[in-house]
Amino acid sequence: MSKPVLRADARRNRARVLAAAEEAFAADGLAVPLDDIARLAGVGAGTVYRHFPSKEALFQAVVLERLEQFAAEARELADAENPGEAFFDYFTRVIKQASLNRAICEALGETSGSAYKADAGSEFRTNLAALLERAQTVGAVRKDIDGEDLRALIVGALAVERYSPDSRHLVRVLLDGLRCV
């Protein structure tokens, strides 16, 4: 049912494809031609399709890998002694990292992105909501927003950051808006 045990070269090539895709999608988003990814990985296009049913599936695999990293970071902060600080630090860090990764920007910006909203980005969602709630409990963050609101605000902050990456204080404007009044 699951994996029929890959041959050694197949395993190696799969890893190469994933690495190449991560780099290429991060730089140019979904627009990068699949042939470019194959060339970057040092394999043929057919090999890419042996491991991933479509370009879109490869993209999602790359994005989900990254979202799981974000989720892990959030988990580490779940018990931080200062929930407010933890929340704002995390928010800032995610924006900074994600804004440098066009794949993440496009994936999170997807209004109808079923794959990230529903199934597998769910751990990211859960942990993010947990951070938010703790920060709200101690009075660090206004209480009239929920997890889904926060994700929308992340998308907005990403757009701001992408638009003017130099301006250090713009995201702070948003954070100030999030603080308790």
Add this chain to the structure above:
Amino acid sequence: MSKPVLRADARRNRARVLAAAEEAFAADGLAVPLDDIARLAGVGAGTVYRHFPSKEALFQAVVLERLEQFAAEARELADAENPGEAFFDYFTRVIKQASLNRAICEALGETSGSAYKADAGSEFRTNLAALLERAQTVGAVRKDIDGEDLRALIVGALAVERYSPDSRHLVRVLLDGLRCV
């Protein structure tokens, strides 16, 4: 040098193309096939190219038309009795309208969008900056942002609004961040 006086049918078709393009681009952005625009306008593809040198040029014409409307609205508010209120009202209205128009979203979001940043969207830029400065003068808006910052924040607010159009209060979070502390 300028216009060689268009024939009547040519003038009519040009207007139809512009109207169709405005509708199509607003709905689907630059991704809409040019043939669709031509069909919607009831003309052939060749006719579109008689009036506009490229699809991109047509897109810019549509966007600039809209930006000039925004600029005009800002001009009307330039002497409002309450600069703070005028600023926030204008900001909210622009976000609301622009978020419904995918062409505007894409155009404003263009990081390297020379056409809108440089030449012709300049009146929009100027008037927007004037509104901002007056609001800052009366102490309604924090003073550590400038016109370019504001445009970045508009792009961000657009992303938020597009992501969750229902949530009435999300843009308010951003506005609260803009207020004087």
Add this chain to the structure above:
DNA sequence: GACGATACGGAGTGAGCGTTCCGTTTGTCA
């Protein structure tokens, strides 16, 4: 080392789309 299965490479295929070309139609003006 030989054999069968697995995986590979990259040319090929088909679809979509921006743009052009040209035979035909239509407006304008005398």
Add this chain to the structure above:
DNA sequence: TGACAAACGGAACGCTCACTCCGTATCGTC
């Protein structure tokens, strides 16, 4: 109304790109 220029329509072109196919190479096993 006739004739010429202006404008039209849409078929055709060329390019890009996702995806497939199949002859060839490589791996694992006995």
